[in-house]
Amino acid sequence: MPDTIPANMKPVHGKAECLYESYFRKGENPHQTHYCPGCGHGVALKLLAEAIDELGIRDRVIIVSPVGCSVFLYYYFDTGNVQVAHGRAPAVATGLKRSRPDAIVVSYQGDGDLAAIGSAEILHAANRGESITSIFMNNAIYGMTGGQMAPTTPLGKKTTTTPFGRASHKDGYPIHISEMLSALDGPVYLERVALGNVKQILGAKRAIRKALENQMKGLGFSLVEVLSPCPTIWRMDPVEAQRHVREFMTTVYPLGVKCDRTAQTQPKPAPAPPPPLEELPRLLRIPLEEGPVQRAQAAGEVDCRIKVAGFGGQGVLLLGQLIAEAGMDYGLDVSWLPSYGPEMRSGTSNCHVRLCSRPIDSPLVSRSHVLIALNEPSLRKFLSFVLPGGTVLYNGTEIPEDLRRGDVALYALPFFEIADKEGAAKAGNIVALGALLEATRLLPAEVVDHAMARLIKSEKWLEIDRRALSRGMEAIRSMRTQPAKEPCHA
Numbered sequence: 377m378p379d380t381i382p383a384n385m386k387p388v389h390g391k392a393e394c395l396y397e398s399y400f401r402k403g404e405n406p407h408q409t410h411y412c413p414g415c416g417h418g419v420a421l422k423l424l425a426e427a428i429d430e431l432g433i434r435d436r437v438i439i440v441s442p443v444g445c446s447v448f449l450y451y452y453f454d455t456g457n458v459q460v461a462h463g464r465a466p467a468v469a470t471g472l473k474r475s476r477p478d479a480i481v482v483s484y485q486g487d488g489d490l491a492a493i494g495s496a497e498i499l500h501a502a503n504r505g506e507s508i509t510s511i512f513m514n515n516a517i518y519g520m521t522g523g524q525m526a527p528t529t530p531l532g533k534k535t536t537t538t539p540f541g542r543a544s545h546k547d548g549y550p551i552h553i554s555e556m557l558s559a560l561d562g563p564v565y566l567e568r569v570a571l572g573n574v575k576q577i578l579g580a581k582r583a584i585r586k587a588l589e590n591q592m593k594g595l596g597f598s599l600v601e602v603l604s605p606c607p608t609i610w611r612m613d614p615v616e617a618q619r620h621v622r623e624f625m626t627t628v629y630p631l632g633v634k635c636d637r638t639a640q641t642q643p644k645p646a647p648a649p650p651p652p653l654e655e656l657p658r659l660l661r662i663p664l665e666e667g668p669v670q671r672a673q674a675a676g677e678v679d680c681r682i683k684v685a686g687f688g689g690q691g692v693l694l695l696g697q698l699i700a701e702a703g704m705d706y707g708l709d710v711s712w713l714p715s716y717g718p719e720m721r722s723g724t725s726n727c728h729v730r731l732c733s734r735p736i737d738s739p740l741v742s743r744s745h746v747l748i749a750l751n752e753p754s755l756r757k758f759l760s761f762v763l764p765g766g767t768v769l770y771n772g773t774e775i776p777e778d779l780r781r782g783d784v785a786l787y788a789l790p791f792f793e794i795a796d797k798e799g800a801a802k803a804g805n806i807v808a809l810g811a812l813l814e815a816t817r818l819l820p821a822e823v824v825d826h827a828m829a830r831l832i833k834s835e836k837w838l839e840i841d842r843r844a845l846s847r848g849m850e851a852i853r854s855m856r857t858q859p860a861k862e863p864c865h866a
């Protein structure tokens with residue numbers, strides 16, 4: 377500034393410090409935001425940034441931004457940021473706040489995001505009284521996608537999906553989120569503000585600041601609904617759009633505090649710190665005496681990918697879970713990814729299991745070392761994805777002729793018939809597990825037995841399953857025509 381300007385007349389407005397000096401993530405134009413001229417998002421974010429600066433909480437703030445025009449919020453805020461799927465900000469904010477109680481977590485959402493696809497998330501987060509600050513940008517339209525009707529669109533408004541105007545008899549009524557949430561016992565503070573003129577904007581800043589302070593005091597859930605102009609989709613110039621907020625939006629959505637329990641609310645007790653990582657094996661009752669990690673290391677680089685497939689009711693998922701649990705007991709990193717059809721019984725069911733002596737990058741098993749196919753359709757579907765040198769265990773008396781492969785070890789055994797002879801055909805999945813152990817020597821039987829004892833709660837079933845496990849191992853021993861495979865290696 378030239379020195380000729382008296383000190384008391386120098387501009388006092390600058391950029392908030394929690395905003396990046398230059399928006400480097402934006403690439404070609406790092407000095408302006410992506411918002412349209414006159415958009416309320418730009419104003420609200422400035423207010424939020426100023427409040428964060430004033431409260432000195434920048435290092436603690438994590439902003440959760442959604443899908444919608446504010447999707448690039450993380451371009452601007454030099455704070456913690458998480459960009460989430462459409463409507464999920466309150467759920468992610470809940471997780472963040474619970475795992476990082478010291479963080480100040482801000483969930484920022486548009487009205488399509490919060491009041492349509494995310495309506496359940498906000499309702500339950502508010503009802504649980506999560507200690508988060510929610511900023512709800514209500515511009516009564518889907519901005520980013522070109523102007524479809526939102527749950528908040530006023531009656532009579534023309535949108536791309538209501539070209540003749542929103543009609544209550546087919547489109548329902550505008551949802552008043554703040555009033556709706558005020559019927560719950562969970563929230564501590566709900567206020568609707570607007571960006572229709574300077575006075576309203578200052579009011580919005582005060583409300584945002586208060587919502588943040590509530591969180592700093594540990595009081596619970598606060599939401600500020602901001603009536604916000606969207607000049608582009610409303611087809612108005614910025615001045616007209618501001619007037620529309622002032623003169624029309626506020627008649628549909630009356631401003632004011634809808635709930636304020638801050639005076640009578642006690643700060644929530646801080647949650648107990650999570651147990652130290654090294655305590656987890658003890659809490660999960662994983663036997664540690666033999667040093668599972670060292671054992672796994674001694675066993676070499678294990679990376680075994682297993683696909684178990686069949687139909688619902690065959691115990692496909694339990695079988696995979698037992699392998700994963702036993703692998704974990706053995707000191708390996710494991711993953712278990714179930715995948716099944718919507719039917720309760722007889723639909724397709726499969727699971728992906730990985731046992732690895734390194735951290736697992738993805739739980740998805742597309743090409744496997746082992747396939748346990750509990751029916752023919754599963755064998756047909758997944759056989760070609762078994763890696764050469766792999767092992768296939770098939771529930772049947774013989775492998776169908778057109779499904780034979782010379783580069784994998786194929787075992788056909790009627791697992792469920794074998795289990796039937798032990799008194800429970802249902803234990804066929806455990807016969808298959810025994811066959812797996814014998815055919816691949818992937819894990820010691822005692823380790824699997826230990827995992828079974830933990831997972832199978834009924835004494836009667838545990839006894840049957842132990843017999844079934846032995847029968848499966850014996851069956852492979854007695855039929856083996858090919859040498860046993862070594863455990864799968866990377």
Ligand SMILES: Cc1ncc(C[n+]2csc(CCOP(=O)(O)OP(=O)(O)O)c2C)c(N)n1
Binds near residue numbers: 444489513515518521
């Ligand atoms: C699961 C999913 N469904 C739909 C979309 C498409 N979509 C992107 S933004 C949006 C609406 C955003 O409107 P609003 O939350 O009001 O934010 P605004 O753009 O007006 O700020 C929709 C439907 C998506 N990205 N993801």
Ligand code: SF4
Binds near residue numbers: 411414415416445608
């Ligand atoms: S479309 Fe509307 S909400 Fe989106 S940036 Fe432009 S003015 Fe803002």
